[in-house]
Amino acid sequence: MGVVDGKPGLRELKKQRTRAAISDAAITLFLEHGFNQVSVAQVAEAAEVSKRTLFAYFPTKEDLVVHRLADHETEAARVVRARPPGTAPLTALREHFLTGLRERDPISGLNDHPQVRRVHRMILDAPSLVARMEGFKTGAERALAQALQETADTPELTARLAAVQIVAVQWALAQDNAERLAYGEPADERYAGAVEDAEHAFTLLENGLHHLTPQR
Amino acid sequence: MGVVDGKPGLRELKKQRTRAAISDAAITLFLEHGFNQVSVAQVAEAAEVSKRTLFAYFPTKEDLVVHRLADHETEAARVVRARPPGTAPLTALREHFLTGLRERDPISGLNDHPQVRRVHRMILDAPSLVARMEGFKTGAERALAQALQETADTPELTARLAAVQIVAVQWALAQDNAERLAYGEPADERYAGAVEDAEHAFTLLENGLHHLTPQR
DNA sequence: GAGTAAATGTATACCAGGTGTAGAAATCAC
């Protein structure tokens, strides 16, 4: 029953294999023809599995894509929890984001490998997938809020407010990078600007928006 | 063709009437039995219209509900654009939000009329409707970013970052209020706390998160 | 006021995502 079972068993093994086969078939087909252009029946056929079985492994068509990104949902929360003692949450998060940029982590929007870009394009072209990504943000907010509350001794409301701000900003930064890469800018060329933007964004988070001038 | 036409015409009139009939039938049925428990065919029948006609007026089932909230998508942007000269965007938005609380605007989450609460419950119970609301947030962010950029002489990135933070915070405040009301707290009783929370949130937006202690 | 083009509504059939059911087949424990 547990995730890591002492007795893998033939059953568990086949399950994992089937799951991987379905997921692989799905990604391959989706990348080739587009998410909306491929039916779940086609995916099931390609994976040599019945439609019903497919839905036993992935409750919705969208899950065939997004299950691979599930880990990222709690990433910010984990970073906050794992920060070294004496470090402010925002500092740890900024450091982590900058590391992501440096390593071209796809989540930072700064990875221009064709594979990654094709995945990105596939998601943007399918409204239902975009909606699921939005849902991810909500999950990330909740997890981060809890992490802040528990590890930074922050009141519930403040934790929630901080969490939604942070998640929104990180998301915006990543989207901005991805958008520029989609326009053809190479990642290495964008890197310096991405770092600058990230620094600016985290500074804004720390110091607030009072610089917004009243000028009209 | 224009929204306000000198010649309403019988055609236009009937169209509006049909549209209203469909929308009313939908809301009534959805509130009574739940969004997912009512099929569009039932709505069409209740409105004495064919299914195809229904979809000519509302492109998706969700639109039967959310078309009534479409105005709110650009509300924050309008507030920023309409602020008196010499006023900071955040000041205008805070003022507007507080006014919403005072007037128990449903968008502030502080309206406990049974109708409003039932609508709220209906939305929360239907994942596809929740997803649509998330989409609203995205639209609100975009509109607000543009308003900030155009009226506050803010760089594009800063405007976007500020916009996502502001929208996220307002949404969180409203959700928090709505949640408490859903738990039975009367709006009048919650009012003072809601104002306090809003003030706190906007202060946080203005002054930043540097108060988040590193304490572990 | 009659005739006609355009817009609107309808019936019907269809596609895709997703579920319920009952039973076949594989796996496991003994």
Next chain:
DNA sequence: GTGATTTCTACACCTGGTATACATTTACTC
């Protein structure tokens, strides 16, 4: 092996949404 349990499958079905082809209504022109 045998029996119980899980997993898979085939099949039928429901619902949201679209395509087509046709009927009806409205509005404009003369």
